[in-house]
Amino acid sequence: xxxxxxxxxxxxxxxxxxxxxxxxxxxxxxxxxxxxxxxxxxxxxxxxxxxxxxxxxxxxxxxxxxxxxxxxxxxxxxxxxxxxxxxxxxxxxxxxxxxxxxxxxxxxxxxx
Amino acid sequence: xxxxxxxxxxxxxxxxxxxxxxxxxxxxxxxxxxxxxxxxxxxxxxxxxxxxxxxxxxxxxxxxxxxxxxxxxxxxxxxxxxxxxxxxxxxxxxxxxxxxxxxxxxxxxxxxxxxxxxxxxxxxxxxxxxxxxxxxx
Numbered sequence: 481x482x483x484x485x486x487x488x489x490x491x492x493x494x495x496x497x498x499x500x501x502x503x504x505x506x507x508x509x510x511x512x513x514x515x516x517x518x519x520x521x522x523x524x525x526x527x528x529x530x531x532x533x534x535x536x537x538x539x540x541x542x543x544x545x546x547x548x549x550x551x552x553x554x555x556x557x558x559x560x561x562x563x564x565x566x567x568x569x570x571x572x573x574x575x576x577x578x579x580x581x582x583x584x585x586x587x588x589x590x591x592x
Numbered sequence: 593x594x595x596x597x598x599x600x601x602x603x604x605x606x607x608x609x610x611x612x613x614x615x616x617x618x619x620x621x622x623x624x625x626x627x628x629x630x631x632x633x634x635x636x637x638x639x640x641x642x643x644x645x646x647x648x649x650x651x652x653x654x655x656x657x658x659x660x661x662x663x664x665x666x667x668x669x670x671x672x673x674x675x676x677x678x679x680x681x682x683x684x685x686x687x688x689x690x691x692x693x694x695x696x697x698x699x700x701x702x703x704x705x706x707x708x709x710x711x712x713x714x715x716x717x718x719x720x721x722x723x724x725x726x727x728x729x
Contacts, residue, residue: 501641503605533612535637536699540692547690564630571702572695 481505481531483512491588492521493559497530502537509541513548522554523591525584529560534568546577555579559587597660601640603648611636611658611669618662624725631703632667632723638696639671639719647673647717657716666705668722677717680709 484495494512513524526542528534534542542558549556558580561569569575581587597614601607612633619629640656648654657672686694700707706722 499609501605501608501637532609533634533637535608535634535641536695537641537693539695543690543692563627564634567627567631567703568634568699571699573689577689 481508483508485512485516487521488584488588489592490521491523491525491591492516493525493527493584493588495527495530498532500528500531500534500538500541502535502541505538506541506544509545510548513545517548517552517554522549522552524549524554524556525559525581525587526556527559527584528562528565531562531565534565536572539568539572539574542578543574555591557581557587557590559584594664595662597662599658599660600655601658602652603644603650603654603656604652605641605644608637608640608644611640611660614658614660615667615669618660618667622725624727628723628725628727631727632669632721635700635703635707635721635723636669636671638700639669639721642696643671643673643675643717643719646678647675649675665726666722666724668706668720671719671721672712672716675717677709677711 481496481498481500486493546556558578560582561580601610615629615633643656644650654674659670661668683697685698704721705724705727708720710718712718
């Protein structure tokens with residue numbers, strides 16, 4: 481998995497690509513979050529458009545990130561979740577936890 | 593159309609995409625919805641993840657064996673590892689929604705038409721996942 485980060489209106493947008501499957505991915509994602517939180521960023525959008533697939537370990541990375549961000553008083557939301565990945569969120573009931581958007585502008589403005 | 597493909601991958605997560613690639617390639621010639629193949633492939637990735645982590649304890653020299661059995665109206669995928677398996681007769685999904693692990697079996701169960709756990713003649717732990725092309729699961 482690769483992570484590309486940028487900011488828009490104070491919100492960190494993390495664009496993930498490849499396969500989200502735990503192991504080193506977990507450490508890389510957590511380090512990115514921690515560094516941005518250290519900079520003072522509270523709110524995050526994780527763009528999954530270029531993620532080919534997620535396994536249950538990869539879901540754990542997103543859950544861990546969600547908890548970390550919430551503990552720091554912010555929110556973590558998802559952007560452009562594919563049908564394949566959305567289906568996993570539905571069967572695992574995690575769609576009740578993560579807010580998801582198809583449009584970046586709408587996702588960013590949801591924090592204000 | 594009946595055929596069988598066998599694959600062996602090292603117990604390293606980087607190879608989890610290989611069975612996915614095989615299924616996606618097979619799907620190009622099958623008359624079924626992409627969702628059916630996506631759900632089967634997601635389940636096979638879960639079975640292989642478990643086989644690597646729990647069965648083979650991520651030992652690179654231990655391989656995960658995967659058999660793809662293509663039938664007229666279904667695909668059955670068998671995943672074998674060298675571990676002891678688990679108490680699948682009494683397995684219950686963990687209740688905590690925010691748990692970071694423990695969703696693999698739930699995903700496999702929800703996304704396949706048939707999910708079986710047993711041991712092969714050599715004592716290897718075996719997971720068999722079946723998906724019909726007209727599956728509505």
